Each structure stands twice: as C-alpha cells, then as structure tokens.
Amino acid sequence: MVWLRRTTxxxxxxxxxxxxxxxxxxAGDYIFYTDWAWTSFVVFSISQSTMLVVGAIYYxxxxxxxxxxxxxxxxxxxxxxxxxxxxxxxxxxxxxxxxPVWIPSAMLxxxxxxxxxxxxxxxxIIGGTLVGLxxxxxxxxxxxxxRDPLEMAFKYPRPTLPPYMTxxxxxxxxxxxxxxxxxxxxxxxxxxxIAALGAKLNTWTYRWMAA
Numbered sequence: 001m002v003w004l005r006r007t008t009x010x011x012x013x014x015x016x017x018x019x020x021x022x023x024x025x026x027a028g029d030y031i032f033y034t035d036w037a038w039t040s041f042v043v044f045s046i047s048q049s050t051m052l053v054v055g056a057i058y059y060x061x062x063x064x065x066x067x068x069x070x071x072x073x074x075x076x077x078x079x080x081x082x083x084x085x086x087x088x089x090x091x092x093x094x095x096x097x098x099x100p101v102w103i104p105s106a107m108l109x110x111x112x113x114x115x116x117x118x119x120x121x122x123x124x125i126i127g128g129t130l131v132g133l134x135x136x137x138x139x140x141x142x143x144x145x146x147r148d149p150l151e152m153a154f155k156y157p158r159p160t161l162p163p164y165m166t167x168x169x170x171x172x173x174x175x176x177x178x179x180x181x182x183x184x185x186x187x188x189x190x191x192x193x194i195a196a197l198g199a200k201l202n203t204w205t206y207r208w209m210a211a
Contacts (some may be wrong), residue, residue, distance in 0.1 A: 007082035009043065009062065009063060010063075012076055013059045013068070013071065013072060016055060016059070017055065017072050017075035017076050017079070018075065018076075018079050019076055019077045019079055020051060020052075020055045020076060021076040024209075027198075041136070041139075041179040041180070041183055042141070042179050042182050042183045042186065044100075044114065044139070044159055044183070045135060045136040045139065045179075045180075045183030045186070045187050046183065046186050046187055046190060048100050048102070048135055048139070049105070049131050049135040049136075049187040049190070049191050050130045050132075050187070050190055050191055050194040052073060052076075052102050052105060052106060052131060052135065052198055053109065053127075053128050053131045053132070053191045053194055053195045053198065054194045054198040054201075055072055055194065055198065056068075056069035056072045056073060056106050056108065056109055056131075057069065057123060057124065057127065057128070057195045057198040057199055057202075058198040058199070058201050058202050059072055060072075060109065060110065060113055060123070061120060061123070061198075061199055061202045062135070062202050064118065066110045066111075066113045066118070067110050067114075068110070069106040069107075069109045069110045069113075070103060070107050071108045072106060073103045073105070073106035073107075074103060074106075075101035076102055077099065077100075077101075077102055077103055078121075080097075080099045083097065083188050084096075084097045084099055084101070084165070093153060095146045095147050098142060098143055098146050099142075100139055100142070101135070101138040101139050101141075101142045102135070103137065104134060104138050105130070105131045105134045105135045106131070108127065108130040108131060109123065109127040109128075109130065109135055112126045112127035112130060113127060120199060123195070123199075124192060124195045124196050124199055125192055125195075128188075128191040128192040128194070128195035128196075129188045129191065130191070131191050131195075132184065132186075132187030132188035132190065132191035132192070133184045133187065133188045133189070134184075135183075135184075135187060136180045136183035136184045136187060137180060137184065140179070140180045146207075
C-alpha cells in the first residue's frame with residue numbers, strides 16, 4: 001500500500017497549497033490587488049515569503065524529495081492565475097490582480113535541500129533566508145510590468161477594503177525609497193523561524209501518524 005500512502009501525501013499537498021493560496025491572496029479579507037502590493041510592498045513581501053516557506057518546507061521535509069517546494073509553489077501559482085482569469089471574465093482589467101511570483105524562491109529552497117544532501121537545518125537556515133531575500137526582488141520585477149498600478153487602485157475601489165488599507169499615493173520617505181531592500185531584510189529574518197515552525201509541524205505530523 002506504499003503507492004496509496006504516497007498518493008495521499010501528494011494529494012494532501014495539493015489541498016493545503018490551495019488553502020495557502022486562499023490565505024495569501026485574501027490576507028486582510030481582500031484579494032491581492034495591485035494597489036495593495038504597490039503601496040504596501042514591505043507588508044506584502046513579509047506575508048508572502050513567510051506563507052510560502054512554512055508550507056513549502058513542511059511538505060519538502062514530509063516527502064523528503066527535493067522539488068516538492070517548487071511543486072507546492074506551482075500549485076499556488078496556477079490557482080491564483082485561475083482567480084485572475086475569473087476576475088477578468090467578470091469584466092475587470094487584466095492587471096486588476098497581479099499574481100505573486102513564488103516559484104523561483106521555492107526553487108532556491110529545493111536547491112538548498114538538494115545541495116546540502118537533505119540537511120534539514122541547512123534548509124531551514126539557508127533556504128529560509130534565500131526565500132526571504134529573493135521573493136521581494138522577483139515580485140518587484142513582476143509589479144514593474146503592471147500597467148499603471150495606481151490607476152487600477154483608484155479606478156476600481158472595493159467596498160470590502162478595510163479603511164486602513166485604502167489606496168493612497170506612495171509617500172516619499174525613509175523606507176519607501178527602497179521597499180525591496182526593507183522587504184528582503186525583514187523577510188530574510190522572519191522566514192527562518194517560520195521555516196523552523198514548518199519543520200516542527202512536520203515532526204508533529206509524523207508523531208501523530210505513529211500514534
């Protein structure tokens with residue numbers, strides 16, 4: 001029955017990846033709209049890198065197969081593109097939702113796990129750091145390709161958007177001049193303990209299965 005157990009594991013990954021995507025693109029009870037990412041890029045970077053790393057490292061260690069993290073991120077990406085297509089079909093512009101770039105960062109996590117010969121602690125420390133550092137860079141490149149994000153923000157307001165997240169013109173300030181650097185720094189620091197949490201959840205899962 002090994003094949004059944006393995007199939008169940010990978011099916012479980014699909015289910016949790018879809019739910020993780022729901023959490024990431026609905027963080028703060030609104031979908032990941034372009035205006036939120038553009039005006040609050042640091043918050044976006046931290047939330048996306050930590051959400052990605054906790055699920056990706058959990059399932060990578062759960063299966064013990066380098067490549068599982070990329071598989072996890074790919075499911076999240078496909079699901080978000082489906083959501084983007086649904087909004088586009090409802091008449092919203094193509095740039096209404098910008099799909100986060102998770103896959104390259106997940107590939108770095110897989111590469112770390114593979115290069116260190118499946119060393120769990122290296123995956124947590126090095127892999128978690130790489131995810132936090134790289135995700136803001138890849139996503140800023142992604143957002144630079146979006147057509148006039150502020151136009152999208154003000155032209156299509158959402159009544160469900162919390163008042164504190166109402167789109168505003170980006171203000172020139174100490175940190176706003178370099179949101180990628182701040183997002184990468186904060187993400188690199190926070191992704192490591194969150195990765196450790198994902199690894200610990202994996203240990204608890206095995207104990208639960210053995211009970």
